Amino acid sequence: MDEHWRKPLAASIGAVLTSLVVTPLEVVKTRLQVQVPSATKVPSVVQQCSHYNFSNGLMDTMLPKEQLLRQCKCSAEQLSCAPKPNSVLNTMARIVRLEGPLALYAGLPPTLLLAVPSTALYFTSYELLLSKGKELVPGANHGVLAMLAGALARTGAASVFSPLELIRVRMQSGESAHSFVTHTRLAAKGGVRELYHGLGATLARDIPFSALYWLGIESAKPFLTPRVHIESAQKRQVVVALLAGMSAGAFATVATHPFDVVKTRKQASMYSASKVAASDAGGSALQMLQQVWQQEGFAGLYAGLGPRVAKVAPACAIMIGTYEAAKLAFERGGAAGEGAGNGA
Template identity: 40%
Template sequence: MDPEGERPQICNVTPFQQIVASCTGAILTSLMVTPLDVVKIRLQAQSNQFYKGKCFVYNNGLMDHLCICEEEGNKAWYKKPGYFRGTLDAFLKIIRNEGIKSLWSGLPPTLVMAVPATVIYFTCYDQLTALLKSKLGENESHIPIVAGIVARFGAVTVISPLELIRTKMQSKRFSYKELHQFVTKKVSKDGWISLWTGWTPTLLRDVPFSAMYWYNYELLKKWLCEKSGLYEPTFMINFTSGALSGSFAAVVTLPFDVVKTQKQTQLWMYESHKISMPMSTWAIMKNIVAKNGFSGLFTGLTPRLIKIAPACAIMISTYEFGKAFFQKKNTQKQQ
């Protein structure tokens, strides 16, 4: 606040600065959350062995990766031997026996795909929010919902064909020429729309998540600022708001996450072994409920929360910190 108690003038950041801030947040989130999932997968492999040809979904807080078990021995990071008594014990033994780099196994695919997707998502959200506020007014409460939905819809749609290509590449080693032939053949056979296979379950999970996340995040941030007597949110307010809003959205959208996981693994089995056509999203949901009851749609709630809460908190607080840094620089330049 200035001496008269008026609202301070904020110098907006440029789209390029938003891209840099979101890119930094995505990289930092990947670096900090990946070890949690590596440890989780190693603990799972210990109690339920991953055999050759089996696939599983690995998520590092930013995006899913379909991992294929190709190693018969113990060379693959998800099959290395060792008995762990718990999460902390696994952390310590992996570092001691395999080196600290093992905690970031599987990171490169994230940096190639998840970082651009996150940059598109966050930059679009901020640009849309600014546009809607200029048209509808600063205090319109539904702006975060609309901006979150549109931004996520766009990011999922852009990345979806790359997800399909990556899934195919993981089924066996492909040269760029073979990959081009696969895409050309698929388009000529099933049309361009076939490149968006798996788009629906991803959208059903990510779009409601985004709408709830941004609405609750903006609400919590405003409430915590008022409680603290602050005009601008601190790093901890952004961190706390991100963790809480991410946790809530993760619980509500978990059924669609369960369906997406099954859809991804089915798609890989079909593409690589031609074993049965992938089931529809609705058919998968009915199948899960029939086998395991309604609670089956909420399988893996705790691991998802352990991953999503810190990932959302780190991403948004880093992003907001980056924007605040650029705002300060821009203000100094203007003065």
């Protein structure tokens, strides 16, 4: 395999595997939100929202509540006996029994269409930028270079795929049955600003997350490597990547969670049935951050932190671990191929 294709393909494999592992958990969580009344007080804008924010660790999707309710083949009597919110395994088994195993992957195909190329571009760009940074500034701090490379790589990937993400979300909103081409034309009529609607809120969360994530990764690797006692250097590299990915993902998630709250609130406002709430979506990410702080304080800024860490940290570990394992496998395959060629 050509060396230039190894990293993008490794990142693509990681994106697919991460989605396959995390998506069923997100489906179960969303179904529990639909079927089981929550005792947690949520903001009125979220109660009025017509969609659920669905995230499998790589990409967010807005799914209509009505669509989810139609997918639930449970009768009213069955719902009265619904499992408690913490019965994740029971809920998962029930979905498989009533709707089949494919129901655990609702919303996965359209997500992968963007998540795979976006993740491939993101990871490949990061390594390229980090390598170039080391060449241009040999004495620079490695952690600082990692932060800059991560921030720039995420900015580039998000900017490239933002128009397609906007069109995908609109197609999944359930508001119309227009084709992809029709939605593309409608978005293009609004100009560049319309095509990149919502990019600011996304970057406000993703840029600091990526900077802190890669800082955590590059800082954790030299710390963990001598402490992971595995004879095989390649296996040790993968295990270190898994541990570094989980710890860095948890750290970045906690640090940037207020920005995720803002992004979710803006999405909820956009899909709210309330005109007043919908009008709030027009404000900047910073304005909404200040609004949440003034109205709800620290608790509002960190609402939902536990479930997000429980989802994002393992997703980060699976992604970076698979990425490293795939790269090593491709390198071994390439070396074996070269050896066979030289022997011939």
